[in-house]
Amino acid sequence: MKILFINPKHHPHSMNFVHCMDIVGVKYSHLPLSLPTLAALTPAECQVELIDENVEPVPHTTDAEIIALSGSVPQRKRVFELAETFRKMGKFVAVGGPITFDMLEECREHADAVFIGEAEYTWPQFIRDYRQKNPKSVYRQEEFINMEDSPVPHFHLLKNSQYASACIQVTRGCPNRCGFCDIPVKYGGQPRSKKIIQVLQEIRALSGIGHDSIFIVDDNFAGNRPYAKALLKEIVALLPSLPTRMYFYTQATLDVANDEELLALMRDAQFRRLFIGVETGEKEELRGLNKRHQSEMDAKQAVEKIRAYGITVWAGIMFGLEGDDPAAFDKRIQFILEADLIPVQVGLLQAIPGTALYRKAGDEKRLLKLPSILGLTALSEEELSKGTNLVPSKMSGEELEKNFARALKAVFSPEVFEIKMAQYLGSGARDLKTSMPALNLKTLMILARMLNFYLFRAGGPARKMFFNVTRKLITKKMQSLDEVVFHLLAYKHLRTHYYRIADICESRR
Ligand code: B12
Ligand code: SF4
Secondary structure, three states, rough: OOOEEEEEEOOOOOOOHHHHHHHHHHOEEOOOHHHHHHHOOOOOOOEEEEEOOOOOOOOOOOOOEEEEOOOOOHHHHHHHHHHHHHHHHHOOEEEEOOOHHHOOOHHHHHOOOOEEEOOOOOOHHHHHHHHOOOOOOOOOOOOOHHHHHHOOOOHOOHHHHHHEEEEEEEOOOOOOOOOEEEHHHOOOOOOEEEOOOHHHHHHHHHHHHOOOEEEEOOOOOOOOOHHHHHHHHHHHHHHHHHOOEEEEEEEEHHHHHHHHHHHHHHHHOOEEEEEEEEEEOHHHHHHHOOOOOOOOOHHHHHHHHHOOOEEEEEEEEEOOOOOOHHHHHHHHHEEEEEEOOEEEEEEEOOOOOHHHHOOOOOOOOOOOOOOOOOOOOOHHHHHOOOOEEOOOOOOOOHHHHHHHHHHHHOOHHHHHHHHHHHHHHHOOOHHHHHHHOOOOOHHHHHHHHHHHHHHHHHHHHHHHHHHHHHHHHHHHHHHHHHHHHHHHHHHHHHHHHHHHOOOOOHOOO
């Protein structure tokens, strides 16, 4: 029996960096973890094939009997298209992944079997049922699984050279309760973790394949501090024996700044970047979002502290908070500048089903019905500008859109990027020996393509910014070369993406 696993194509999004992959020289930013995990959960006597449409086309014909589609809401259109295409060929179509949490009825319409939640137990059960010619139409994982039962993914089955970074998942879930966030609901209110020995095995496998960076996709890497520290110590010990020089990045919370032992371990384990949902610098607003772990902190100082360990804070910032009026946009733009947040991802607050915010907005009759419940997961120009399903309370929807466009153009202008880069190059610390990129053909090609882009294609203001940033880099902090290259790559993507959203918002008025 053969199973074809497919990860359907993603649209451009602020987080997937598609607009700079041409410079990196690969097809997509991150490998999809669901596919190799499911392959590892499939009995050895089944034949498996993995297709990630972000890096290769889906075949028109296949001898596979089962087509297993993995998806999230942003992929919905392509998931359903592929499901229909393969069903017409007479294949058995299974759909799983986070899409089934929020679009269950649509998934049931298009698939023969739908998997809700984690599949570590339900997928092997389905294979048994299928072989006995008795598959169910819905498999639902009720309790959270024990992460120690999640196998080492079969990474070798992917087209590894086509990704900028590898991924691993060490824990699922988060102990915090931010009012807008669905992670504790979907993945659990306490982090569950894999055995450290398995995590080391996964890192070793990825390095063996040739990867030199790993995104640890955990919702909150530091959700369980003792575990995180124990793992970091083992990674420090592992690094010298790896075939490639490896670095890591992950997601965490701003309060890691209060834990110097953790920061020192992250630095020693070559953790280069932390994605942190900073959201806003205002304490009152943070309390409104129920971000208690952060609401009494000074964000600027915290960012500086983390940077002092050579770790870049990659901040998420929200506009359109509950109490926001048009003036709030200026306050938050100012905050981004003052706290020198670079790189920064911005979005509008939105209400996801299952969250406290969703219930509250429903009670207040402030919920809009959008084609997608997840803002900025656009499949069309119309959707792209509708970044939220929340009716603002202190301005009209039109004002929200207008001010959001204004904020995007301000935050991602070459002039502001240059100011932030100048601040960045004047701060932080990095050890020259360990942070310079390995100078090989791959990195030289990236540098050459980047030079070509900024000198000849980026336009006057971006070219000027590039010259000034490069001059400061050479004269002030050559040891930050790797991060400066990252920032310039990220900037190309983020500016293209956010200017497009701003242009659409503006053209609609
Ligand atoms: C890593 C990640 C990303 C990476 C993607 C990396 C990549 N490889 O492409 C980046 C940073 C690019 C990203 C971006 C975004 N992401 Co994201 N991301 C995640 C995160 C943190 C981990 C995903 C992961 O790798 N998990 C590990 C694997 C093993 O788990 P899994 O994919 O869920 O698969 C398991 C089951 O779902 C199931 N399964 C999966 N597929 C299938 C298929 C079949 C047939 C079966 C049987 C089972 C099955 O089996 C697996 C084992 O249990 C999740 C949150 C989370 N904790 O899962 C959010 C998450 C997937 N992202 C989400 C969103 C919304 C986004 C964004 C739109 C940004 C945003 N937050 O607004 C963008 C756009 C997407 C894009 N890629 O362009 C949502 C999706 C919600 C939904 N209902 O669909 C999630 C769930 C977070 C959330 N808040 O709820 N993301
Ligand atoms: S810290 Fe992050 S993952 Fe945890 S609840 Fe808050 S937003 Fe969600």
